[in-house]
Each structure stands twice: as structure tokens, then as C-alpha cells.
Amino acid sequence: NLKISLCLAIAFVGCLVQAEQFSFTNYKLVSVLPKTPVHVKLISEWEENPDFDIWTRIKGVEERVNVLLSPNAYLKYSNFFELFKIPFSIVEENMQSRIEEQERSMALSRNSKNIVGRFARYSEIMSFIDNLAADYPNLVTSKVVGQTHEGRNLKVAVIKTPGSKRKVWIDCGIHAREWITPASCIWTINKLVTGYNDFDPAIVSLLNYFEFHIMPLHNPDGYEYSHTTYRLWRKNRKPNRNNPSCIGVDLNRNYGYKWMTGGSSSQPCSDIYAGPSADSELETQAVENYIKQYLGEWDTFLTIHTYGQWWFTSWGFTYDDPPNYDDLKAKAKIGVDAIKEVNGTVFTYGSSAQILYIASGGSDDWAVGEAGIKYSFCLELRPGQTGPDSNYGFTLPEDRAPLAGEETFAGIAAFLNSIKV
Ligand code: ARG
Ligand code: ZN
Numbered sequence: 001n002l003k004i005s006l007c008l009a010i011a012f013v014g015c016l017v018q019a020e021q022f023s024f025t026n027y028k029l030v031s032v033l034p035k036t037p038v039h040v041k042l043i044s045e046w047e048e049n050p051d052f053d054i055w056t057r058i059k060g061v062e063e064r065v066n067v068l069l070s071p072n073a074y075l076k077y078s079n080f081f082e083l084f085k086i087p088f089s090i091v092e093e094n095m096q097s098r099i100e101e102q103e104r105s106m107a108l109s110r111n112s113k114n115i116v117g118r119f120a121r122y123s124e125i126m127s128f129i130d131n132l133a134a135d136y137p138n139l140v141t142s143k144v145v146g147q148t149h150e151g152r153n154l155k156v157a158v159i160k161t162p163g164s165k166r167k168v169w170i171d172c173g174i175h176a177r178e179w180i181t182p183a184s185c186i187w188t189i190n191k192l193v194t195g196y197n198d199f200d201p202a203i204v205s206l207l208n209y210f211e212f213h214i215m216p217l218h219n220p221d222g223y224e225y226s227h228t229t230y231r232l233w234r235k236n237r238k239p240n241r242n243n244p245s246c247i248g249v250d251l252n253r254n255y256g257y258k259w260m261t262g263g264s265s266s267q268p269c270s271d272i273y274a275g276p277s278a279d280s281e282l283e284t285q286a287v288e289n290y291i292k293q294y295l296g297e298w299d300t301f302l303t304i305h306t307y308g309q310w311w312f313t314s315w316g317f318t319y320d321d322p323p324n325y326d327d328l329k330a331k332a333k334i335g336v337d338a339i340k341e342v343n344g345t346v347f348t349y350g351s352s353a354q355i356l357y358i359a360s361g362g363s364d365d366w367a368v369g370e371a372g373i374k375y376s377f378c379l380e381l382r383p384g385q386t387g388p389d390s391n392y393g394f395t396l397p398e399d400r401a402p403l404a405g406e407e408t409f410a411g412i413a414a415f416l417n418s419i420k421v
Pocket of ligand 1: 357364
């Protein structure tokens with residue numbers, strides 16, 4: 001790469017910052033329509049390949065699946081599709097144009113001091129929490145609960161009043177490219193802090209019962225990498241011992257409950273690589289240890305992803321119903337109904353294995369199976385799998401961040417009010 005070698009020759013330090021972004025020029029988002037069970041099986045097998053990046057779920061026969069393909073992968077798989085007579089069509093010819101649209105949407109706000117409602121960077125998010133802790137010492141505490149492979153802090157904002165009794169966990173950004181989720185965690189923190197200070201009765205009563213432990217960036221190394229270098233990065237950034245050319249573990253396959261029992265990969269190059277062993281990753285260990293420090297005090301564990309517009313209960317590792325499934329669904333419905341009230345956004349609820357696919361080693365299953373937390377949910381925020389914004393996938397323009405923040409907060413608040421005793 002000319003630019004980088006020039007850089008090396010001239011001045012090393014300044015260049016690292018300028019390293020170029022990977023371009024998704026002519027990467028295609030392809031909608032594939034399996035017609036037979038054999039088609040479904042083929043698509044599930046291709047999902048293991050690093051060059052077959054499925055963005056939506058494989059539901060079954062006659063249900064479309066969106067997959068992102070490089071120009072080369074497109075040549076390869078379009079041949080396969082034709083060979084096996086699987087109908088397909090291109091829904092986005094050039095993914096880079098969506099990424100650039102998202103970049104343009106962020107240009108105006110980039111230098112704004114206020115990070116609420118935008119796709120802020122790691123250092124901005126850390127300062128945001130620290131500043132709140134400094135400004136509202138009786139309400140907000142900033143806790144570093146671990147560090148990543150690249151040395152970034154894993155930070156939790158604790159929002160707690162003297163009266164609060166029960167703990168609520170919320171994490172965002174476990175998957176690097178899911179930018180709308182850290183934005184929604186930030187939105188939630190801001191809602192709680194400003195609401196409490198303005199004597200908003202709904203917020204005050206929420207905070208008199210619950211204390212919030214919010215980690216806006218579960219995967220800061222991956223998140224920064226998705227900003228600087230490779231927009232659609234998912235995993236963390238720890239190099240793998242056996243295969244240095246493939247980097248990163250899928251943190252949501254690494255949790256130590258029913259690890260590697262399905263829907264995860266032992267291949268370091270896979271996007272759903274579960275890691276060399278359960279709990280091998282610093283990010284996973286940090287959250288598990290933090291939760292275990294207060295075992296028995298958690299009412300709920302919420303982990304935020306995108307996209308699909310789902311409110312998932314456990315289990316993810318098995319199709320079996322989780323404990324108290326009827327109660328979980330009743331609570332999920334309360335959340336989903338409240339989300340719809342705000343902007344009309346429609347979420348579907350139920351067990352993630354039953355609705356989406358089997359995936360083991362997820363934090364939500366760990367929260368139930370190991371930590372014994374009753375209400376463990378995984379939320380998949382906007383866009384939906386269909387609808388006007390669906391083909392943006394992970395690259396929604398920034399003006400969707402406040403919408404996602406507001407509806408997600410409403411859903412979480414309604415759910416929490418329903419479990420207050
Ligand atoms: N999209 C998420 C993932 O693939 C869903 C996780 C649902 N939870 C689970 N334990 N499978 O990681
Ligand atoms: Zn995710």
C-alpha cells in the first residue's frame with residue numbers, strides 16, 4: 001500500500017493514525033431465497049466460511065437470508081446459487097456507499113461536545129462517564145472493571161441513589177460493528193441522570209428501586225477497529241495463537257455456560273469463533289467477575305445487540321423452553337409494547353434459539369445458567385429484517401440513534417416497572 005510505505009519513509013508516528021480504511025467497494029448485500037431443505041442446509045454450512053457473512057437469520061424454506069459478499073465471494077457463491085438453483089438477488093450493489101452515507105451522516109456532529117444521540121468514539125464515551133461521575137458524585141460512579149488485550153478500559157457507569165435496592169445490568173457493543181447499541185446505552189445513562197436531576201417522577205421512582213450498572217462498550221478494541229479500519233468488524237481484537245493471520249474471538253460465543261455446544265465455531269477465522277476455551281477472553285472474564293461479585297443482587301441482565309428488532313429470552317444454546325418461560329414472555333411483551341408506543345417500531349419476542357438460531361456461549365445464557373439471574377434478555381435493536389431501513393443493516397445513519405435510544409429506553413423502563421415489588 002503506497003500511502004502506508006510513504007508514511008513509513010517520512011514520519012512513522014503521524015501515519016499510524018492515517019492508516020487507510022478497508023473499502024467495501026462493490027461488496028454486495030445479496031438476498032438469498034432457499035427453496036428446499038437442502039438449500040437451507042447448504043446456506044448453514046456456508047455460514048462457517050469467513051467469506052460468507054450472513055446478516056439475517058436462516059429461518060428455513062421460502063425465507064430470505066441477507067448475506068454480505070466481497071466481489072470475489074460473489075463470483076464464487078453466485079455460481080453455487082446457480083448450480084444448486086437457489087434464487088438470489090442483489091439488494092445493495094456497493095456496500096461502501098452505505099458506509100459512506102453513514103459517515104456523511106456523522107460529519108456534522110463529529111466535533112460536538114455532546115455525545116448523546118451519536119456514534120461516539122471510545123475515548124469520548126470514557127470521558128462522558130467520568131465527567132458524569134465528577135458532576136454528579138452522589139448519583140454516578142465510574143468503575144473500571146477490566147482491561148482489553150489492547151489495553152483499553154472496560155468501564156461501567158453505576159447510577160445509584162440512596163434508596164435503590166436491586167441491581168440492573170445493561171451492556172452494549174459486545175459486537176463491534178453494532179454502533180447503534182453503545183449509542184443506546186449512552187442514551188439510557190443520559191436519560192437516567194438528567195431525569196433524576198430534573199425530578200422526573202418516572203425516573204425518580206425507577207431509581208429509587210433499581211440501580212443501573214451500564215457498560216456501553218463491552219468490546220472497545222473491536223469498536224475502535226470498526227471505526228478506524230474495518231467498519232464491519234464483529235469480534236474482539238486478540239490475535240490467535242495457532243493462526244496469527246486471523247484475529248479475534250466472538251465474545252458472545254465465549255461465555256462459560258454450555259460453551260461450544262452449537263452455533264459457534266472452533267475456527268479462528270470464523271466470525272463466530274468461540275475462542276480457545278470458555279471464558280478465555282479478558283472482556284468475558286471482566287463481566288462475569290463483576291456479575292459474580294454481586295450474585296443474588298441482580299434482578300435482570302440485559303445485553304444489547306443489533307439488528308432484527310427482537311426481544312430475546314434464553315435459551316440460545318437449546319430449543320428447549322427456559323425456566324419460567326411464560327413469565328419471561330409476559331415481561332418481554334410489556335417491553336415490546338412500550339417500544340412500539342414510541343415510534344411504532346415492532347419487535348418480536350421469544351427464545352433466541354426458537355426465533356433466531358442456536359448459538360451457545362452467549363452472555364444471556366450464562367446469566368441464567370451460571371449466575372441464576374431470573375430476567376436475562378438479549379435485545380436486537382433496529383433496523384428490522386424487513387422494512388425501509390433493513391438494507392442498512394449495521395450502517396444506519398446517525399439520525400436513527402436518538403430514535404433507537406428513546407424506544408429502547410421506554411421498553412426497558414416499562415419492563416423494569418413491571419418487575420418492581
Ligand atoms: N445475534 C446474537 C448473536 O448471534 C444473538 C444472540 C442470542 N443469544 C444467544 N445466547 N444465542 O450473538
Ligand atoms: Zn450482535
